[in-house]
Amino acid sequence: MPIRPVCAAAIAAFMTFGVPSGSAARVQQHPTPPDVDAVLARLDDLYRSKSSIARMEVIVTSPRSTRTMRLKAWTRGEDEALIVIEAPPREEGTATLRVGANLWNFLPRIARTIRVPPSMMLGSWMGTDFTNDDLVKESSMHKDFASRIDRRSDAPQGWWLRLDVRPGIVGRWARIDILLDEAELPVEEHHFDRKGRLARVITFDEIKTLGGRRLPSHMTLTPVDTPGQRTEMRYLEAQFNVALPDDTFSLSRLERGK
């Protein structure tokens, strides 16, 4: 069953984060638990073979400083994404291309494209609390995790989904809990590491209509073990299901920026 843990923690996820346009209308009469496969399939179906263009703001807060970046991102399906930094000027034009499990960074200052090696996948993406891995992990999530509706949530009203890593899968997370509200929009995600410890919390809020769909436009990733550290991401504008030129997700396009 292809499922896509909602934020699935990833930037890429967030960017393609369609979220069921019709879901609000289809709110079921809880507390009958929704069918997990149906919920996830619906979410998944919406992300798949869809494309998007979005502009967003990323704010990285650390005990030392606060840094704001503005990004423009293009995505298609689960496997392709292009992210170009538009601000601040020092990083303008820096771009990341993801195709499948490959990740390239383009660095305009030295006019070089560099592929990120597997050993750096757990490194920070552009100084945020996202890892490179978060950008590429998406499509394998559904293979790697078994999912079920775990329990009812009272505040806010909704359901906790629980994804458990399948035996024999090597990865960073052992378990991901997702809280969905009555409209089946994500509210919170908890990521547990291999030792079962809560490693990071992602919250979703500021529900808005963007590109014709209602979605939480703001998400905050808080690593549990580093106090004072967090990364926020906010959609500024978004279009969904737009036709993208075929060469959008190519290395030559990566180096052109915008």
Place this chain on the structure above:
Amino acid sequence: MTMRLRLPTTWRIAWRNLWRNPRRTALALAAIGLSVTLVLLYDGILRWEADYLIDTITGPMLGHVQAHAPEWRHTRAMDKTMGRVSQAVEAVRRDPDVAGVDVRVYAPALAALGEEGFAVVVVGVDMAEATRPSRLLQGLKVPLGGRRVLMGRLLAEQMGATQGAEIAIVGQGIDGSLANDFFTVAALVDTSVDLVNRQAIVMPLADARELFAMGDEAHELVIYARDPARAQSLATRLGGSPELAGVEVLDWKTAAPGMNDLVELVAVMWVFILLLVFVAAAAGVANTALMSTFERTHEFGMLLALGTAPSRIVAMILVESLALGVTGALLGTALGGALVAWAHHVGVDYAKLTGVGPSSVSAWGVTFTMIIRPRLAAIDIVRVVLAVMATAILASAWPALRAARLQPARALRE
């Protein structure tokens, strides 16, 4: 009065007695001498090994005392730096026990020759300190600066980079911004530290600070003590200085307990072997002393029959044994000392000596070259000579007392 005259007489007689049976005495001297030689050789190796291990472990990377921001050791996070480093370094250098300070920056980064990126660690060092003897880059003559860097040889092999290659380094600045620039590989380095050979790009501190947008900051101060044995008290003292307030200051044994365990394990092993050699040597001396008295029961009977006082016989036997022991010990010291001096001068390759194994061994991420350069201290010689003397006296005490109690008539018949 009589005592004064008697002692030299006893000594003279004892010495003459020793050479009445030159073959036996020569054998005894050889046995004692070789035992002493062996003990001194082991002593020499032991002394070398302790200093060498600590030098190899602390010299290139660890230092005797380290200082860093409190969380850095656990997270290795780029932004966990210590500030006002130049003041701190100045304060550390003022301490009379400090022989040197290296200022380090460690930054994870991506290095690329072409499109393929490789995970590396950029290590910024104080070049003046790091090129001193037994430090990380000992004896390095290649001038750096101006974006010229060193690359670990194994990393270079992996990347396909050679000397003169231009590489891009991409990382994250201390403020979270993007750090990226081109650098030229000035030389490939083989150090005794695996991490450096496999993963590091080493550059002068100033270049690393510029690349990663760092001010008067560093991840680590590596402090070398004049006397490594006093590292702990040095760490405590430096930790209490106002310039290092709020900084974690650790001696190397605390910072790298695994390394310290290694040193202690090897030391215990050697001491154990030394003990065995010592016991074997003592047994040899004792055996010689015992044999030479038992053999002469007849002779002692004769002396007693002639009216020699039993105490005189005891004294004579003890002095004989002592003279034998001291002579043997001196011969052994001469031979052992010469061997140690020679081995120290040429350096003994352990691999060639045993015919197996490599001439360097990697353990705990550090390469140990197995060239043995033993050395001795005066205390080693004093100790072994005293031990031989004590053994000689103890070993001859019983046969001496036995000889004193001999019935002359019966002894003469033996």
